[in-house]
Structure formats: structure tokens, C-alpha cells
Amino acid sequence: RKEVEQDPGPFNVPEGATVAFNCTYSNSASQSFFWYRQDCRKEPKLLMSVYSSGNEDGRFTAQLNRASQYISLLIRDSKLSDSATYLCVVNDWGAGGTSYGKLTFGQGTILTVHP
Amino acid sequence: EPEVTQTPSHQVTQMGQEVILRCVPISNHLYFYWYRQILGQKVEFLVSFYNNEISEKSEIFDDQFSVERPDGSNFTLKIRSTKLEDSAMYFCASTSHGTYDGYTFGSGTRLTVV
Numbered sequence: 001r002k003e004v005e006q007d008p009g010p011f012n013v014p015e016g017a018t019v020a021f022n023c024t025y026s027n028s029a030s031q032s033f034f035w036y037r038q039d040c041r042k043e044p045k046l047l048m049s050v051y052s053s054g055n056e057d058g059r060f061t062a063q064l065n066r067a068s069q070y071i072s073l074l075i076r077d078s079k080l081s082d083s084a085t086y087l088c089v090v091n092d093w094g095a096g097g098t099s100y101g102k103l104t105f106g107q108g109t110i111l112t113v114h115p
Numbered sequence: 116e117p118e119v120t121q122t123p124s125h126q127v128t129q130m131g132q133e134v135i136l137r138c139v140p141i142s143n144h145l146y147f148y149w150y151r152q153i154l155g156q157k158v159e160f161l162v163s164f165y166n167n168e169i170s171e172k173s174e175i176f177d178d179q180f181s182v183e184r185p186d187g188s189n190f191t192l193k194i195r196s197t198k199l200e201d202s203a204m205y206f207c208a209s210t211s212h213g214t215y216d217g218y219t220f221g222s223g224t225r226l227t228v229v
Contacts, residue, residue, distance in 0.1 A: 034217050041225075043206055044158060046217035087158070101146060101210065102171055103218065105158040 003027060006088050006106035013113055017078045021109045023071040023088030030104075033064055035073045036087040038108065044087055047073075078113045085110050117141040121207050121221035128197055128228055136192045136224045138207030147190045148208040148218065149182065151175070158206070164190065197228045 006023045013019050025033075033050040048055065050062040050071055061074040071088055088106040120139040128134050140147050149161040162172045164182055181193045190209075194201055204225050208218040 043220040043222050049217060102160045107157045
């Protein structure tokens with residue numbers, strides 16, 4: 001089983017649409033969780049951290065279900081500028097007492113928002 | 116906003132040559148990392164560095180790779196004898212304590228081995 005698994009897409013949606021991305025992770029000892037976005041041939045940029053209680057940042061909502069080892073990202077009212085690859089990222093900081101925060105990335109989900 | 120700076124942005128080298136990729140992490144960060152991304156593939160962990168020593172490394176990080184923090188600001192990745200399969204984007208990252216903060220990545224060095 002892949003450590004972090006995402007639907008690769010691509011998702012093609014019109015402006016204004018709502019789109020949801022899903023992610024599962026295999027290491028139950030994982031400590032923290034993030035969504036990053038990556039534009040073509042650029043560095044990953046932190047979009048938001050994901051908390052068990054769920055969290056929202058403007059049009060973006062992230063959810064974490066530790067029991068199911070499942071993470072989601074919802075984007076409402078999609079903009080053209082949201083077109084990117086969305087990376088589900090898991091941090092094993094401190095897991096087993098030896099990790100210094102290795103990030104494990106999913107393959108990414110490609111989103112294209114069209115006019 | 117503080118940045119992680121990487122140089123060069125693009126390096127072309129011949130197979131078998133040594134390359135050094137350079138990074139200047141954010142000044143008050145304590146944990147430093149190298150990741151790589153082969154074209155079309157996912158971002159992969161190479162190595163983490165804390166308190167002037169390697170704290171964790173992946174299977175990719177074999178004897179051909181080394182890291183160094185030669186002074187208080189630079190953090191380098193050296194590949195001793197490059198192979199064609201080392202061609203990738205190499206990202207440096209740093210964090211003060213990333214449990215819930217996430218990491219800041221540099222803009223990357225595109226390494227092309229010919």
C-alpha cells in the first residue's frame with residue numbers, strides 16, 4: 001500500500017465550481033498533515049495544515065479522520081488561479097522517537113479550472 | 116516573507132562529475148532538509164539535518180550523497196559522481212519546528228546529468 005495515496009485526476013472544472021480531493025495515508029503514527037500546492041515546475045507551497053477538528057481558510061476547507069486515515073480538501077468557488085497540483089503531505093515528526101519530521105508526499109492531484 | 120534561497124536554479128553536468136547544490140535556509144530555522152522530484156513523479160525525501168548532523172536519510176541518499184552546513188547560513192548537498200538518474204529537481208526546505216507549521220521550500224535546483 002502506498003504511504004500517501006491521492007486520486008491523480010486530472011480534475012477539470014469550470015470557474016465557480018466546488019471540487020473535493022481525497023487522500024489516504026498508511027502510517028497510523030503520522031503526526032501532522034498538510035495540503036501543499038505546486039505549480040508547474042515550481043516548489044511546493046504550503047496551502048494549509050489539517051487538524052482533526054477540521055479547519056477552513058477562506059474558500060478552502062480541510063478535514064482529517066484519524067480513525068480512517070483519511071484527509072480531504074474542499075475548494076469552493078474555484079478560480080482560474082486555483083489551477084495547480086494539490087499535494088497531500090504527511091509529517092512523521094517524532095514518530096517512533098527518531099524521526100525529525102520527514103514529509104511524505106502523495107503523487108498529487110491535478111486541478112484545471114477553466115473559464 | 117522569509118525565503119529559502121537555492122543556487123543555482125539550473126545545473127547541467129556530465130555523468131561522473133561532482134556537483135554541489137547550495138541552499139540558504141531561513142535564518143531562525145533549526146531543521147533542514149533536501150528533497151528531490153524526478154520529472155512527473157512525486158516529491159521524495161532525501162535527508163534531514165539538525166544540530167550539525169544528519170538525523171535521518173532515505174534509501175536514495177547513498178554514499179554518493181553528502182550534506183554540510185559549512186557556516187551559519189549555507190546548507191549544501193553534494194553528489195560525488197553523478198548518474199543520469201540523478202537528473203531531477205532538488206528542493207531544500209527548512210522549519211523552526213514543523214509539527215504543525217509546515218515547511219518552507221526553496222525554489223529548487225534543476226539538475227540535468229548528460
